[in-house]
Amino acid sequence: MQNISELIEKVIDKETIIKAVLSGIQNKNQKTFNKVTIKKVIIKNEEKHQFEYFYDKNVEHKNLNSDETKKELYILIKTYFKQAFIYTVNYDYQILINKKGLAKIHQNKATRKFEEPSHNKKKKYILNEGELTPFLIELGIMTTQGKIVKAKYDKFKQINRYLELVSDCISYLDKNKTIRIIDFGCGKAYLTFALYDYLVLKMGYNVQIVGLDLKESVIDFCSNLAKKLHFDNLRFEQGDIKGFHQFSDVDMVISLHACNTATDEALAKAVSWNAKVILAVPCCQHEFLKKIKNEKMIPMMKYGIIKEKLASLLTDSIRANVLEIMGYRTQVLEFIDMEHTPKNIMIRAFFDNNTNIKNLVKQYTLFKNEWQISPYIEEAFGTSFTNKLEQQ
Structure with a gap:
């Protein structure tokens, strides 16, 4: 043979x-x-x-x-x-x-x-055209006849992609208890409503979801819609990420499109709560744009748009590695969002309490020093992270 x-x-x-x-x-x-x-x-x-x-x-x-x-x-x-x-x-x-x-x-x-x-068959989504879904109807994505509005089809696909990413996470959530989920920067909450519908109505989980956003008009709209849909354990509050102190522990933290270092604040909150699952899609990443220095990379960094993309990738690489050092199994995935940029990076992390971090700390330190950066995420995490750096 x-x-x-x-x-x-x-x-x-x-x-x-x-x-x-x-x-x-x-x-x-x-x-x-x-x-x-x-x-x-x-x-x-x-x-x-x-x-x-x-x-x-x-x-x-x-x-x-x-x-x-x-x-x-x-x-x-x-x-x-x-x-x-x-x-x-x-x-x-x-x-x-x-x-x-x-x-x-x-x-x-x-x-x-x-x-x-x-x-070869028609793709089967978690949410499907022809199946009347009240929250999709209320948000103008589906008609009362179950048809997807043509202009909203990209949003429909994005919601389903999001739910597919969530479906990979639910085994980390304990179905025998009330699951607390915080959605920072929820906006008009298409994905927050989808998450509640999926976990409660489709999967039978007992959840408590809080959507947080800075805009009062958005919170009013979402709160009224949650009441209309009888999503009793979904509520919305006005406020920022750093100032949210209502819970001492949370099972899942979501931060989609928190701008610049607000993502770092969300990740720090998630880790302080010992969140089992973290989903983060950062945007507007300016922190490293003026900070990064690397003489070997000048042929790249002398072009503004390339330097901007490089700074964004470096920022997310730092975040993913910090989460690994904090005991999370971390993945970096592609996430499609038609409202912002065509393709974004999602950081998805699962807590597995990995304590064998000596090599991770060494790699992180070498990487950070190579680019001569002092990332804000270290300040956001505080001593819970810097103490781990001393384990090298």
């Missing part, structure tokens, strides 16, 4: 994968996914392979083209897993990796039938 590389080339280029399942972690001390499945899908009329990465408490997805699939599949088998089953239209393959890292490949008769990839 051929080696792993040859087999992967064969099943991707000459056969059709029905499904692949990779399991049995080689190094159990490695904190990572414990299983990966692969199937073929169609996205925008293009064939892809969808990888599902199963962690202890959530699942993540990647859609890869053929070349990317070959590389990723090879790395997963050689580096992470002891066994892999690959089911194609022609054969079933089993790959076993021994303790020395050597592979044994078995080829058997095909046992599965091929079905058309699921993305």
